Amino acid sequence: MITIKSASIIVPSEPTPNGILWLSESDQMMQCSHEPLISIYKPNNNNDDIILPFSSETMKVSLSRALVHYYPLAGRLRSADGGRFELVCNAMGAKLLEAYSEAEVADLGDFAPTEAHQDLVPKIDYRTPIEEWPLLLVQLTRFRCGGFCVGTAICHTVVDGWSAGTFISSWAKLARGDDLRPDEIPFHDRTLLRSRQPVMPPRFDHREFSKPPLVIGSLDAKAEQKKKTSVALLKVSRKQVEGLQKTTNEILDDQTNLVKPIRPYSQYEAIASHIWRCACKARAGDDRQPTRVRIAVDVRNRMKPPLPRRYFGNAVFITVTSTCLYGELLSKPLSYAAGIIREAAERMTDEYIRSALDFMTSQEQVGSLRINFSVQGNTEALSFPGNPNLVIPSWVKLPLYGTDFGWGKPVYVGPGMLTVEGKSLIMSSPASDGSLIVALCLQTQCMDSFKKFFYEDMI
Structure with a gap:
């Protein structure tokens, strides 16, 4: 049984670019639904690493900082001509939920993504207008034993697996109190995947x-x-x-x-x-x-x-x-x-x-x-x-197992469903x-x- 304790919108901590970010055809081909991912952390990993106590405030502040660099995730999609989407960078923010579970990490078994684990991932009401959907949703679930789950749902139109993994790794680094190096800053110009102009006929049987x-x-x-x-x-x-x-x-x-x-x-x-x-x-x-x-x-x-x-x-x-x-x-x-x-x-x-x-x-x-x-x-x-x-x-x-938010490395990272x-x-x-x-x-x-x-x- 999981109880949602609070919900908040996290916006970038500094001003970010506004306007339309062009989406490549490879973005357009991906479904606009959200890919669920869970990262499980056991309490008190028995190692010599310094384990920081869980702090929801630290998670929120670091996410706000991460969204400065990854500002497209704070935007919204909207429909365009030809069944395409546009990405509006408007800093409307990501949604963060705090939850509590009476279960223990051990109760999750081998972490197979069954229906029992779906409550660890934030839900999206796809019946609402697409302009209202957060592109990033996070659920922080604390277990009775002291373990945690960071469940994320990121819109696939905006990112692939590598991009999602680097974002979560960057967020974790900021949560530990470190800064991102220049070579860790994301590159946002998607016109590198623009088709040639004028558009040429396909040269292959696709x-x-x-x-x-x-x-x-x-x-x-x-x-x-x-x-x-x-x-x-x-x-x-x-x-x-x-x-x-x-x-x-x-x-x-x-x-x-x-x-x-x-x-x-x-x-x-x-x-x-x-x-x-x-x-x-x-x-x-x-x-x-x-x-x-x-x-x-x-x-x-x-x-x-x-x-x-x-x-x-x-x-x-x-x-x-x-x-x-x-x-x-x-x-x-x-x-x-x-x-x-x-x-x-x-x-x-x-x-x-x-x-x-x-x-x-x-x-x-x-x-x-x-x-x-x-x-x-x-x-x-x-x-x-x-x-x-x-x-x-x-x-x-994918850079998944390096996601140390200060509590040590996760014991499992995988699909939420x-x-x-x-x-x-x-x-x-x-x-x-x-x-x-x-x-x-x-x-x-x-x-x-x-x-x-x-x-x-x-x-």
């Missing part, structure tokens, strides 16, 4: 904007959307990660000799391939069932020239694998799936990205494209990302020992089988 495959025999995904889902957190040890990578990189040639790929498959490629194959097995579909995976690619270092390191906004582009069949994935080695995933990511070159920007800019109504990228529970049937498909982003490189079937997340473990955590939402009827295959098929 399959990422096409509709995903359906279950064989279905005309839409409505039946799949209605099926009950379950959420799980699956721990993968460093040894298991290394074993999967070893298996992925053992490729048989036509003479059944072991050969090595020109460039070894990465940790992500190995884990994502394993998740894909296990989902195909657990779903137990026809061998002729088509399937594909949606992947998020950070393009900061793929652009020419690269985007500034502290680029604040959506520099993530969505790509999809080529469509293949269950039978192909399950009858061939893990390297087959890894190769398909690699091809999808490597497609995102500077030229391809700029072609995608041209394609998006040329659309009179971007809403029809945005629907295909949406991962909300109320998506239309045609945009459903689940069965027989998957969404597998990685949070491994995961409600869309077929969506998974690959995350770092708080142990920082090379192990990983896979968060997964799957149809309940498939979850036990998935877990069985997930661990049995590892070496």
Whole structure:
């Protein structure tokens, strides 16, 4: 049981730029809903670090200071022509809630983002006009045992995962009493991702904007959307990660000799391939069932020239694998799936990205494209990302576990909820020992089988 004790609006502590901040097409493609994140802190971490007492006033003052640098988060969205949005920098502020829970941190179990954890994240009433929605909401929940949860909800139109992570890390640094270095100040000019003028015709077949495959025999995904889902957190040890990578990189040639790929498959490629194959097995579909995976690619270092390191906004582009069949994935080695995933990511070159920007800019109504990228529970049937498909982003490189507000590092950082079937997340473990955590939402009827295959098929 969580009780909301107070609610306040936090505005920047100093004057900030006013007016319209141009949103890139990559911003426009992201849903305008808020991505929930929870950071859990246990009381009195048993270490030699100096642990500061929790102070809601410190959290408010430091957030106010952070919003000076991250002033777009204190603004509001408004609708524009063609289904687009505008970001109005007006310093209306972020919403901060203070809450108390009778539970203890230990009662949260393995922190799987089930319905029981949704109360740790602030809620947004999407029935109200969009101009009234705070772009940043924070909920500070204190547990009976003395632990804390910092739950944030940040509008995805405004930031990607990296930007959200750097904001929270900067806020934490200010809360500890430190100042931001010049190289830690966010970069707000999003015109670096503006399409070329005049807009050129796309130079590629942008399959990422096409509709995903359906279950064989279905005309839409409505039946799949209605099926009950379950959420799980699956721990993968460093040894298991290394074993999967070893298996992925053992490729048989036509003479059944072991050969090595020109460039070894990465940790992500190995884990994502394993998740894909296990989902195909657990779903137990026809061998002729088509399937594909949606992947998020950070393009900061793929652009020419690269985007500034502290680029604040959506520099993530969505790509999809080529469509293949269950039978192909399950009858061939893990390297087959890894190769398909690699091809999808490597497609995102500077030229391809700029072609995608041209394609998006040329659309009179971007809403029809945005629907295909949406991962909300109320998506239309045609945009459903689940069965027989998957969404597998990685949070491994996001700056999440450094968020020390003065109480020590969090014992867990992860999604506040995961409600869309077929969506998974690959995350770092708080142990920082090379192990990983896979968060997964799957149809309940498939979850036990998935877990069985997930661990049995590892070496």
